[in-house]
Amino acid sequence: MGGGSGPQGPAAGGPAPHRPVLLPEVLAALGPRAGATILDGTFGAGGYTGAMLQAGARVIGLDRDPSAEEAASRIMAAFPDAFTFRQARFGTLDAVAEALGQAPLDGVVLDIGVSSMQLDQPDRGFSFRFDGPLDMRMERDGPSAADIVNTTDETTLAAILFHLGEERESRRIARAIVADRVAKPFTRTRPLAELVGRVVRGAPKGIHPATRTFQALRIAVNDELGQLVAALEAAERVLKPGGVLAVVTFHSLEDRLVKRFLARTAGRGGAGSRHLPQVEVAAPSFTLPSGQPVLPGEAEVEANPRARSAKLRFGLRTTAAPMPSDPDLHKLIGPGRLAMER
Known part of the structure; x- marks a missing residue:
């Protein structure tokens, strides 16, 4: 997609130099x-x-x-x-x-x-390590992650999170997103990650609760x-x-x-x-x-x-x-x- 040997979820640590995997x-x-x-x-x-x-x-x-x-x-x-x-x-x-x-x-x-490189650029919106625009478009064109989060109906949004993020709490997350976006649409990565963190309890020393949600949105945005x-x-x-x-x-x-x-x-x-x-x-x-x-x-x-x-x-x-x-x-x-x- 973007290429360059990166993982599927947002990085847990700080920026890492590019290394082609395997x-x-x-x-x-x-x-x-x-x-x-x-x-x-x-x-x-x-x-x-x-x-x-x-x-x-x-x-x-x-x-x-x-x-x-x-x-x-x-x-x-x-x-x-x-x-x-x-x-x-x-x-x-x-x-x-x-x-x-x-x-x-x-x-x-x-x-x-x-x-x-995409993960380590906050302005691309692929990762929630730093606050950035909720974008995720590899080609910088077409509907963004914010468009999906703010306009997709609850049932479809839950399906995206479940199938593309393998998120077991997909319905709870989708319900919370749809409820919160009424007052203020999601335009940045950090507020969305914080919402998921409130809805889903993370395991000690495990991945951040929002990792699967961000993965699902990125896969959907870029087909x-x-x-x-x-x-x-x-x-x-x-x-x-x-x-x-x-x-x-x-x-x-x-x-x-x-x-x-x-x-x-x-x-x-x-x-x-x-x-x-x-x-x-x-x-x-x-x-x-x-x-x-x-x-x-x-x-x-x-x-x-x-x-x-x-x-x-x-x-x-x-x-x-x-x-x-x-x-x-x-x-x-x-x-x-x-x-x-x-």
């Missing part, structure tokens, strides 16, 4: 080399991109956040003949690669979620799960045989989507019921190397606490045609678009 493991999966073209769908600060360029690969960097252009300009100056950047959503990565004349690709890497499904299917279409799709996720919602997609496209979706008519099964479009998911080691987590929940999954493209879109995968997206489509 970098050696991602490079081992992708195998960047001279002559290969790899698309980094979540460019961020360019951590993965820089390492792949140094290995000799050509890289196409995408990021929907305009603030990524500064880092992209620096990398462009260092690798003018090997690096191309486009501001775009990674759900369109196949169209971008084709428009650049670079399809099919040797690899696609996605580092899902909000970046460290993150919908974009992830679109990107997975786009990668399947644009990768050449032997090409690698590598995805780093930071929480169960996204990992569930990636795991299901790779399992299904690798032919591990089950054989169906013997009591139902047999349906012809499409040939697998990916093979999955063993030893997945790949997790960060203790040393990386100690050096970068934001890596603690990271998981890497990857697959190798076969010669088979792309599989038909999976309707059940799209159902797992949940209500992320409900508020935005009202």
Whole structure:
């Protein structure tokens, strides 16, 4: 989304320097080399991109956040003949690669979620560590988190918090938000975090009670799960045989989507019921190397606490045609678009 290896919830501590998560493991999966073209769908600060360029690969960097252009300009100056950047959503990565004349690709890497840089900028409204505008828009365009909080009906708001934040107290939080916004709409991060803190009792030494609420709002504002499904299917279409799709996720919602997609496209979706008519099964479009998911080691987590929940999954493209879109995968997206489509 914003790229750059960040966690899914607001940071608990102070600002941390950018560190691409699971970098050696991602490079081992992708195998960047001279002559290969790899698309980094979540460019961020360019951590993965820089390492792949140094290995000799050509890289196409995408990021929907305009603030990524500064880092992209620096990398462009260092690798003018090997690096191309486009501001775009990674759900369109196949169209971008084709428009650049670079399809099919040797690899696609996605580092899902909000970046460290976005979390550490109070004016973006992704985190409640510091008071800032209740925004959360990666592209700085369209409806904001404040729009959702102040205009969405209680039932839909509770559904967003429950499905996208896995918040068990979603109904209580939604009820309190709807009641309080009558007197004063929510426009800043701190008042919303304080409301959730009053409604939900936090566990000692646990995450802040508002973490899941902020996660849910951010995912809804940016249609993150919908974009992830679109990107997975786009990668399947644009990768050449032997090409690698590598995805780093930071929480169960996204990992569930990636795991299901790779399992299904690798032919591990089950054989169906013997009591139902047999349906012809499409040939697998990916093979999955063993030893997945790949997790960060203790040393990386100690050096970068934001890596603690990271998981890497990857697959190798076969010669088979792309599989038909999976309707059940799209159902797992949940209500992320409900508020935005009202």
